[in-house]
Amino acid sequence: MPRPTSSPPHIHFFPPFFYIPCLVFLCSLSHVAESQIQDQELHVLLQLRKSWHNPSSLDHWVPSNSSSHCTWHEVTCQDGLITELNLVNLNINYSIPPFICDLKNLTKLDLSYNNIPGEFPTVLYNCSKLMYLDLSQNYFEGPIPSDIDRMADLQVLILSATSFSFDIPASIARLQRLRILHLNQSEYNSTYPEEIFGLSNLEELSLAYNPQFAPSQLPQNFTSLKKLRFFSMPQTNLFGGIPETVSDMEALECLNLGANPLAGEIPGSIFALRNLSQLYVYQTNVLGSIPQAVSATKLSVIHLSFNNLTGNIPEDFGKLENLSILNLQYNQLSGGIPEGIGRLPAWSDVRLSNNILLGTIPTNFGKFSPLRRFEVAFNNLTGALPEQLCHGGMLFGLDVSYNxxxxxxxxxxxxxxxxxxxxxxxNGFTGNVPGGLWKSPNLAALFLSGNGLTGELPEELSPNLTRIEMSNNKFSGKIPTTVSSWRNLVVFDASTNLLSGMVPTELTELASLTTLLLGQNELSGNLPTTIVSWKSLTTLFLSHNQFRGPIPRDFSLLPLLMRLDLSENQLSGLIPPEIGLLKLVYLNLSSNHLSGRVPFELENNQLENATFEYSFQNNPGLCSSYSFMKLNVCNSQSRTNFAVIMVLAIAAAMFVLLAVLFIIRASRKKRDGFNSTPKLTPFQRLNFTEWNILSELKDENVIGSGASGKVYRIMVNPSGDTVAVKRISDNQQLDKNLEKQFSAEVEILGNLRHINIIKLACYISCENSKLLVYEYMENHSLDHWLHKTKRSLPISGVANNMILDWPKRLQIARGTARGLCYMHHDCSPPVIHRDVKSSNILLDSEFNAKIADFGLARMLAKNGEAVTLSGIAGSAGYLAPEYAHTTKVNEKIDVYSFGVVLLELTTGREAKGGDEDMCLVDWAWRHILDGKAISDAVDEEINDDSFLGEISNVFKLGIFCTVKRPSKRPPMKKVVQALLKCSDPLPVVEQTSRHNLGVAPLLRNPEHEEIPRSARCLVRCNTY
Known part of the structure; x- marks a missing residue:
């Protein structure tokens, strides 16, 4: 039976005007909802500011009737809703609160360059739309969580320069949308997971400056990253070769593999990458020649310095229109500089020094480009200097020396x-120096020595010029009286020229002058008598001139004078007795017409000793009380026959004794191996030979001694250049332990290059004796300055009661920290010193600190991995607790020892003598835990209210560095930054009063100390 058909329903249509109120109502509801969300987001921002304790950088985060929070420059909105927070460098010192993810539309969060502590902020897992996260340059620590792949939408992840440690989790490789991944400069263990190289969408990958990574080769699949534009792995312990398949990375724009122990040759395929603009393969072991076929036409930077490259510079470099920086220094490149590269339009920086290049410098260098730096020193280049090097008006550095x-x-x-x-x-330059060069307004240093230049000294100099070296030329005429306007000059070397006339009084008005060398000229007249302004002068050489008259007594008033040479003149009269009170290391008054007795009457007189036995020769009128002075012995007043007999008897006994000593010394000399041919191994350019050293190994030149041997101060040439020589020897056979120390010091120091590490000039090896030759440090050790009881050795030119003020102490602390930071974080593999102490921190004439005595140092196989040593080495009071008990060591033992040095600098106490039979560390901790004011612990010599804040913070830093648990001690890179910002308050402690800085509450639980948050690690430690 068919179903009945129903009739269609009746549809009612309303007129259009009926819908308008509905639409208005719906829109108003939407507007209300959006307004509510915006109010909620504003509330989140204000809560953020409050949770971060209202940093002054966010003072403008306040509600306003006239503008929206979307106008705040840290906030980016889309359709009125917050999508980005750019909270960079705002001095945020507190953790990230979970309610930040109440910003439901947040896609980008940049918190870089702050001081945020704690572990990885997993609260951000709730930011469901987050695509960009930058947490770099903060104080995060602990592991990167293994479930980080929960942040599935991340496209950018930047975690550089933090303290994240443990292994990098393989789960990062499950973030398949990642385009940018930076994991630079942290404290990861082991190595990186190779799965990272399977992230096919990566455009930037940087694992740079992680020298603790285990040695590894570039993984086979890294060239499969077809979208990769930026690839950076310097100082990551890479070894092996660079594969030819690198040419498969067609999108690559920047490749940085520097400071790794790579081997093999540079593959030609690199120079075929069409998009490559920057290539860094410096400080590696690559060898062979640079590929001659270059088609990577976008190249703007080529940095291949400090390698073993040979052959020619490719002619094809002249086709690289974008090339602005070319650094090929310290290789073995030969041939000429291609003519074509001089015509490139983008030149900014050209460094070709320390090769064996021949031929002329292309004349068009600088003509077509804004050249800023041009260095071709230490080559075999000939011809003229290009005329238009400064055509672009930007040249600030020019070095063409030693060609x-x-x-x-x-x-x-x-x-x-x-x-x-x-x-x-x-070089062989001739003619006059261009007049404008002397007066160039920004010129600070001018080196003209060793040429054939002529002309007279200028009437006027650049106000910024501090150093002029113009020796061994043909400059003539008088020293102008306008020399007093050269007010900032520190070093003036015009020796071996044709200068004439008198030394004008105006020259003595240069208060900043430290070195004045005018020897071997044609100067005449009397020596200047009014020299009170030369308070900084350390070296004065006026030899081989025609000066006459007496030596002025005022020379004895020069407080810092260390080297004085007045030889080969026509000086006459007595030697002023006061000269003997100077702390001279070099004196030459020979070949004059001086007369009388070499002064000896004054107390503390320094002249009549074996150091100056040759200083007075060829002065027929001079005599001395001692025969070893190579002068006539002065006649004695009223001698009795008995005295004559006694003198003869003593002389006979001395003769026998000297004969015996001569035989012993000759025998020892033979045993020491000096009769064998010594072998000299240089680590830098030398101006002396091994015989200059061996001939001066005399007892009178000894300035110190230690467990491994004596240290000598030796002047190696007439110019006064001085070195320190550490001698390791034994009468029979060199002890195996000493041999190991010697080998360690040579291996490490010979490869370290840093302004705060002592320079090893060379070493000399004989049969049974080893000699390490260092730069000489005028102000000896920090230990000498801090502890008065150890000031038995006077420092030349410095009063023995001179104190070390706080600015100098802080300068020393910062310099030492930089040196240790370089060793721990910038060396591959890293270096631990094992004997950091105040006596191993040496000071130059400007009180710059240099770390010395690496005989106990060891190279670490892996950063963070303990190395077992066969015995305990180090010094009492500086040894970290774990070192003394386990012999398992890593960089944190140096941090502990440096913390002790910081406590020495602030308290003036010795490391093993705190008080009541406690070492300094125990005493300092007890002082804090007893609630005493830090100001009560400060050395009286520096207890100045104006510096109390800095001193207190450095004292606290010493406490942080000497905590019992090694993992809780800060790494040196953070110690450096804390010292650079030591005038800032340490927010981890609550300051209760001016005299009680409130560190005690923090330290009552020694297992939970935190690192000072007063600074950010913005860049790697400064290297030299």
């Missing part, structure tokens, strides 16, 4: 107002 260049200096150099340093020495 065979010739001709006159270009006049255009006199119009180069940007020039700061001009090193033109040791």
């Amino acid at each position: 065979s260049l010739s001709g006159e200096l270009p006049e255009s150099l006199g119009n180069c107002s940007t020039l700061s340093v001009a090193m033109l020495n040791d």
